[in-house]
Every structure is written in structure tokens, then in C-alpha cells.
Amino acid sequence: MSNYIAQGSIICKHCGELIDTMPTEKVTVYYSECKQEKCENRESQEA
């Protein structure tokens, strides 16, 4: 893992699935929603 580039991971806050990654200065985790229908429905229920 020594050659692994530090990057931010975008994780679905509902199901925990890796949505995307983006280059960052250090490893960071961002929480968002994936495009699965169950997660979108869950989001609307929480709001």
C-alpha cells in the first residue's frame, strides 16, 4: 500500500457502499447517498 495515493472516499451513508473517490491531501471519508432506490427513499423518509 506504500504506493497508494491518498484520496477521499465517498461512501453512501445509508448502505455504506463506495460511491466514488476524489483526490485529496489525505485520506478522508465523505458521506453522501448512492443512487439506489432504497437509499433515496430512506433519505426522503428521514427528511
Ligand SMILES: [Zn+2]
Ligand atoms: Zn446507498
